[in-house]
Amino acid sequence: MTILHIETSTKNCSVSISRNGKMLCLCEEYDQNYGHSEKLHQFVNWALEGAEISLKELDAVCVSKGPGSYTGLRIGVSAAKGFCFGLDIPLISLNSLEILGQTQIDKGFDLIIPMIDARRMEVYTASFDDNGKMISDIEAKVLDETSFQELADKKTAFVGDAVEKSKPVLNLPHAEFIEGIHPSAKQMIALAEKKFIQKEFEDVAYFEPFYLKEFIAGIKKS
Template sequence: MATILNIETSTKNCSVSIAKGNELLCLVEEADEGYAHGEKLHQFIEWCAEGANISLKDIDAICVSKGPGSYTGLRIGVSSAKGLAYGLDAKLLTINSLAILKESQINKGFDLIIPMIDARRMEVYTAIYDGEGNEISSTEAKVIDETSFEELKGKKIVFVGDGVEKCQETLAHLDATFVQMYPSAKDMIRPSEERFTQQLFEDIAYFEPYYLKDFVALKKKTDK
């Protein structure tokens, strides 16, 4: 069984877990409106190692959420994971952020699991999975309106993620459950162990986050 450090920073939640096999040893996480991942992540990793009563040198692999999600959050998480993997001579694993969200709803009696990560205005990053977690439609950026997912009427659906709240009223015509939550490193344990067993390792030097959309920086107003 592998000892894996999981890092999830694709949203406002800065989340770290350590697991051996499918057993959670420690979880440290906090949601911050200010996206203070750069200040907190390494401290959380140290606390997690202490809580798990292990040395980081005992880590076999680092698994990080690869996106989509917050540009800054993903950049911090991935760069930290790559640095740790290189420094510890550990393997690098990655998981789609939406796939992390769907893990929390597998085998709960739903026909479809639709994770949503907040983007801008009425846009979300989303994908569709069946009730057992198998992907039906791939990751996309989608603007939500009254006609969205109309073809899924009659299915028992769960929408899950931090993009759910703003879409709930618009999608109220569907037979759906809405679960507002952030992706968490505790839901990376099963898929990261599976990826390690299958040796689905990333190239530490060349891997880049899956941003899905280009980053747009807003210019600050200057006094004339």
């Protein structure tokens, strides 16, 4: 199976191509300005060239469905659906927190807590065990000094682009705050392969991103 993977839930615009569980090429860039609309299709083209395959060789497209950036998710899902419609191939979706949690599996933690920035002191988060299995519901959580106190005796990995702002607030003696890690298309491969084998596909016509919260437009700062 040959799968195109698209991850745009954060400021990291990431594309990979895999064949039978092996990554053939990865193109990604972290952009503070969310330049996904300009870069995504170029990254897809570069990934295809790097993998030395054509679009017609793809068996499926896998996309990060969220939660995360409203604009980033909309761009990634729209592109994925376009490829699936045009090529008549199935669509696979993955949770962006699960993708992020994959970076810390099998590292000896009791819990893995991926956190994606939702602005101010709010984060999108969920809990995973050391094997990457989700063990709590996804939520939009406002952080304060009482957050996650029930995990004070656990060896917990906090990871994601919300770690920097959460570290000074959370008083957890056994926690590790792992900065500089973002959801990446390279972490999608094993998860997507499993869903492909089990034929867990989305309805391309009706599939929408998982925003978790309603989008509220703000006034652009000058």
